[in-house]
Amino acid sequence: MPYMLVNLTALALVFGSLASAVRWLTGGRPPLVLRPLVRRAQAWRAARRPVPEPIPPVLLALELSRLASHVRYVEQSNHPNKAERLMAARLAYDHALRDYCRAVDIPVPTAIRGLSREQRFHMESALIGAGHDW
Structure with a gap:
């Protein structure tokens, strides 16, 4: 027992x-x-853990330019799964846009997924207004 x-x-x-x-x-x-x-x-x-070096804004601008042209390419293409490709390209663009804005001290919205068109427009306008181009 x-x-x-x-x-x-x-x-x-x-x-x-x-x-x-x-x-x-x-x-x-x-x-x-x-x-x-x-x-x-x-x-x-x-x-x-080592402290990561910040990425120079010039490189972020180049990446943003590359991703913008990729989004335009996907929008005009006729490849299969166009919606998924476009969503992935826009998410990558939004991520690079957030990184670029953080690098030049522009406020970034706290969106978990992608940005809305309005948020994207305001961030791009803020970058252009601050004298940055891509």
Whole structure:
């Protein structure tokens, strides 16, 4: 009888640990017991990570120009899956546009997906108004 109680307790601990690990993997929050250790590991990793060099705005302007011509090419082409290609090209253009605006200290909207036409227009207008061209 006592062995059965010990076995059930061990089994409950194992399943509890597995449930906690699954919650950690899906939700991103570690178990309460491991949080200090995880924070220390993240701080150690952040301290060892090199600081990336900023990309010069001239290179970002060249990339933006290349992506703008690619968007125009995809719009005029007759390739299969045109909608997916156009969406991917616009997302890449929006990402490069955000990077360029951040590099020259122009405010960037916090859109998770692509930018709306209005947001894109305002960012491009702000870049042109600040004297930048691509």
